[in-house]
Amino acid sequence: QHLVKNTTSKQEWDARLNEACRKWPGAAEYLQQLSLSKERWGNPWRIENFTLDMEASSVVEGSFSAFQRHLGGQVHSFTGVVQQHLQKDEDKTREERRQRVKARVAVYDEAVQGMRTKAARECSMKCSVKVVDNFIKTNLAAQEYSYEEMAVLSAEQQARGVTKAYLVYLKGQDKESQPRRVVEFRDGVYYCKWCKRDINSGQPCKHIQRVCDFEFNESQFHNHWKLNDTEVKSIPAISPAPQRNGGSSIDDTPAADFGGADFDLPDETGVVGAVELHPNATDNVQVGGEGVGEFVSDLVANPLIAKRYTAKKAKRLSSTTMHNVLLDKFKQLASTASRSKETYHKLLPVVNYMIANIQNVGEEELKGAAASYLDLTVADGKNIINNSQGILPSTRKRGEGGTCMKRKISGVEAVVTAKRHISTCDLCKGIGHNKANCAAAKQIGKRLTKTTWELIKTVSVLDETKSSADIDPCVAKDAIGIQVVGKVFVLNSAVYKANIILRGLSMKDCQPMYFKYTTVALWASEGQSNSHYVFLHGK
Numbered sequence: 001q002h003l004v005k006n007t008t009s010k011q012e013w014d015a016r017l018n019e020a021c022r023k024w025p026g027a028a029e030y031l032q033q034l035s036l037s038k039e040r041w042g043n044p045w046r047i048e049n050f051t052l053d054m055e056a057s058s059v060v061e062g063s064f065s066a067f068q069r070h071l072g073g074q075v076h077s078f079t080g081v082v083q084q085h086l087q088k089d090e091d092k093t094r095e096e097r098r099q100r101v102k103a104r105v106a107v108y109d110e111a112v113q114g115m116r117t118k119a120a121r122e123c124s125m126k127c128s129v130k131v132v133d134n135f136i137k138t139n140l141a142a143q144e145y146s147y148e149e150m151a152v153l154s155a156e157q158q159a160r161g162v163t164k165a166y167l168v169y170l171k172g173q174d175k176e177s178q179p180r181r182v183v184e185f186r187d188g189v190y191y192c193k194w195c196k197r198d199i200n201s202g203q204p205c206k207h208i209q210r211v212c213d214f215e216f217n218e219s220q221f222h223n224h225w226k227l228n229d230t231e232v233k234s235i236p237a238i239s240p241a242p243q244r245n246g247g248s249s250i251d252d253t254p255a256a257d258f259g260g261a262d263f264d265l266p267d268e269t270g271v272v273g274a275v276e277l278h279p280n281a282t283d284n285v286q287v288g289g290e291g292v293g294e295f296v297s298d299l300v301a302n303p304l305i306a307k308r309y310t311a312k313k314a315k316r317l318s319s320t321t322m323h324n325v326l327l328d329k330f331k332q333l334a335s336t337a338s339r340s341k342e343t344y345h346k347l348l349p350v351v352n353y354m355i356a357n358i359q360n361v362g363e364e365e366l367k368g369a370a371a372s373y374l375d376l377t378v379a380d381g382k383n384i385i386n387n388s389q390g391i392l393p394s395t396r397k398r399g400e401g402g403t404c405m406k407r408k409i410s411g412v413e414a415v416v417t418a419k420r421h422i423s424t425c426d427l428c429k430g431i432g433h434n435k436a437n438c439a440a441a442k443q444i445g446k447r448l449t450k451t452t453w454e455l456i457k458t459v460s461v462l463d464e465t466k467s468s469a470d471i472d473p474c475v476a477k478d479a480i481g482i483q484v485v486g487k488v489f490v491l492n493s494a495v496y497k498a499n500i501i502l503r504g505l506s507m508k509d510c511q512p513m514y515f516k517y518t519t520v521a522l523w524a525s526e527g528q529s530n531s532h533y534v535f536l537h538g539k
Contacts, residue, residue: 005200007042018472018510022470022472036478120135131203135216142206146169146171148167150182153165161186165184166183166185169181181193192208195207204221333347426530427440435447444481445538446535447534448535449528451527459485459496462488465488466490472515479501481535484498
């Protein structure tokens with residue numbers, strides 16, 4: 001959840017990944033392998049590259065469900081599909097109108113308001129019924145938590161303008177063993193630094209509601225969720241479709257008075273959406289069941305029946321037709337080529353080769369056409385017997401002063417023009433040196449090899465206290481090296497504190513990691529690996 005959706009900071013994302021690897025050591029290798037493509041699915045990179053730091057509040061693919069249901073595998077007329085799509089839009093609009101009217105009526109319904117709390121009643125005056133239901137569920141979930149105000153604010157919080165901060169924790173559990181759920185108060189608005197649901201959804205989360213003592217705070221809701229005075233009045237009136245058996249209209253919602261100017265519904269006689277009905281029409285559009293997608297002819301005065309498309313067989317070309325087509329094409333070609341001698345001499349060998357190849361009269365004609373096209377000389381009949389190819393060498397001779405042997409290169413020219421091998425460093429990717437004398441690598445620390453591997457046991461002991469839950473089971477997949485800065489002892493075993501080194505000898509912007517000796521030795525092959533390196537800081 002934190003890796004895919006909730007986390008927005010890249011540094012926090014790396015910390016969450018390490019935490020997940022420590023929590024599930026069996027899946028650590030798999031998670032590290034997935035992290036190599038984190039730019040595609042990790043939330044900090046996804047919202048930065050694909051959604052421009054924006055999140056959608058709901059999915060919108062459901063609007064195409066009519067086409068998905070009625071176009072798959074069955075043959076339908078185009079007009080019938082359009083009719084069904086219009087009918088679906090009308091039904092959806094009626095349902096939305098009915099729900100909005102009922103939501104506004106519920107505000108003044110004493111029976112409904114009597115079952116709600118004061119905060120829920122205040123929320124119903126400002127937000128829609130769906131938001132009110134979510135608000136009630138959030139308040140119920142917030143009852144599982146308690147909070148206390150943090151006495152001292154950090155320098156980073158003060159720099160961001162935070163005036164108050166609260167620590168939220170579950171009831172009945174040890175506070176020290178729980179994660180730090182921090183809620184900050186800044187500029188009159190509460191922000192949850194733990195789940196960040198208030199930022200992603202525009203509604204307060206259960207941690208914020210617990211700090212607010214379950215009260216309604218209008219500033220915690222985005223304007224997208226708030227109602228306005230003209231919301232119901234601005235809904236276009238949709239005329240109901242006539243019933244088959246003379247029944248009442250589908251939209252049987254009673255009228256409600258909300259104040260303001262009255263508005264009249266348009267005349268519904270003979271109108272379904274934007275389709276004019278026949279005066280004697282008695283049936284409505286058929287939806288569902290047998291005949292789905294069929295066109296109801298009595299709804300339109302002059303129906304346009306769609307027919308199934310059948311592909312016509314191509315007519316067989318006659319010899320006269322083919323002759324006329326080719327004759328026209330070659331006339332155009334002759335008109336273009338006859339304008340200059342250069343174009344004429346280029347085109348004539350090609351035409352001769354085409355004619356000889358198509359007719360396939362004899363081997364000599366084809367060889368002659370190819371020789372003319374390639375600018376070669378064809379031997380006469382006498383030489384054809386002694387020459388199996390039948391084609392002499394090219395008429396183009398060696399230029400004056402040319403030699404038949406390859407020119408000898410002098411020693412000076414060989415040194416100057418010889419291709420030199422440019423050495424590249426495997427660590428920093430620099431030119432002109434190798435990893436043995438890389439200056440950038442020496443600034444990080446001493447690189448351990450097969451002969452100097454035992455120096456890792458001589459690193460200094462750090463004044464830190466760690467538990468077995470802080471040990472990382474594997475090294476990050478995007479690391480080419482680690483910088484060991486010291487070691488601590490956990491259960492009488494040495495655990496090495498290391499920074500992650502990326503390609504190009506750049507330090508990864510994340511918290512230091514803690515590895516066991518066996519993990520480091522297996523990862524670097526005890527200094528013999530050519531892709532994983534271990535550096536000792538300060539050596």
